[in-house]
């Protein structure tokens with residue numbers, strides 16, 4: 042089995058703690074490599090490398106940073122298939138989905154290629170007699186990124202491009218479940234010529250995260266993961282004086298109005314609920330059926346579910362792969378039973394699906410007549426289970442979103458412009474889709490939810506990412522008017 046170690050100062054660096062854990066191929070259930078987990082000393086070595094690199098990197102010209110970023114973009118694109126292959130082998134999502142993830146990640150590198158525009162300051166001349174005032178944004182220093190298993194390539198790319206393009210150096214702590222794709226991308230990053238130490242990767246768990254959050258030389262942390270850990274990372278990091286943005290979990294609702302196109306809504310619900318086995322923070326997990334749309338909508342979703350092909354992610358025929366771990370599969374299956382026991386109607390039971398291998402597969406489930414007191418409604422299931430809540434009016438649907446703990450994404454399906462416009466005002470979520478089930482913003486906007494989906498006040502990537510990784514400085518300067526003697530020395534007077 043391959044060993045997966047750290048990348049520190051541009052070198053593959055052996056972990057010192059002697060703690061390891063297996064990385065699995067979820068489609069076969071087999072352990073495929075051994076991940077070496079960081080000790081405090083390993084994290085300290087990465088921080089020291091990043092700190093030393095920062096001293097020079099922050100003064101590397103914007104022109105050179107931009108050229109490197111373009112090269113990185115091109116190398117990522119040239120290796121997209123390889124990144125996606127590694128991703129599928131450890132995450133399980135189907136290859137086409139993995140390729141889509143890489144493409145969405147590359148958008149953020151493209152945004153960072155335009156960093157000169159983002160770093161333009163502002164200037165007032167003659168603020169007072171002989172006085173000019175100007176504002177600039179400067180890098181923070183060493184910054185850390187802690188990322189989840191579900192987008193092992195894309196989420197690191199939400200962070201790294203803007204962080205390094207603005208002059209910071211970076212330490213990535215990828216998920217221990219699927220570290221190979223981010224590690225490979227870090228190798229490509231070095232291949233294009235970024236100096237050693239600008240990007241370091243430490244493999245690890247809570248030990249590594251805790252050390253990053255307490256190390257005095259780490260100035261900021263970007264986190265994406267579940268809500269309890271996001272809250273922990275935010276409170277620990279900020280208590281230690283660091284700037285933190287921590288994106289958490291979600292329970293995204295999709296309201297389907299009586300006037301909606303049923304086929305379009307059902308297609309959207311199926312791809313948004315079951316794509317990537319429902320392991321997306323922007324997955325739709327609740328379909329809110331308004332009025333008499335419920336019966337035809339449930340029928341249309343069920344008909345599509347029957348045709349879904351579930352299998353290994355590297356099989357081109359598969360449309361959905363396995364879940365990330367055996368435990369995740371069993372936990373998600375348990376929710377179907379919990380929903381049934383609580384009185385929901387199990388329209389399609391994913392536990393009935395049979396698979397002839399030891400992969401962490403689970404069929405897709407549809408629960409109807411779900412109510413807000415049920416665990417299947419209250420918890421983030423993070424698997425291929427779609428709940429249908431039936432309401433009589435649009436107002437009841439919007440109220441469900443407002444009352445929910447999370448506010449990552451929300452969508453409405455309707456043919457009526459006035460309803461859509463009301464929804465864009467009233468939806469209590471950070472990212473809203475109108476006839477778009479998964480409204481993940483493009484790389485030149487920013488990504489982030491509301492309520493328990495985001496701790497901190499800065500969302501990720503795009504302009505807010507640049508803002509997060511820089512701090513403002515305002516300069517006030519006074520120069521005397523040219524004097525007679527300076528005129529004599531050749532200074533112009535007009």
Ligand code: NAD
Pocket residue numbers: 187188189190191192214215216217245246247250251265266267268270271273288289290291321322421423449490494
């Ligand atoms: P997770 O919270 O278990 O892990 C995320 C990261 O935190 C990993 O790097 C992990 O090693 C680390 N970690 C885990 N336990 C820790 C602890 N006790 N102390 C310190 N660090 C710890 O999340 P996950 O299971 O990898 O990812 C799925 C979750 O991420 C879901 O809840 C999903 O909604 C969320 N997510 C949110 C977004 C978003 O943009 N809001 C995007 C992707 C995923």
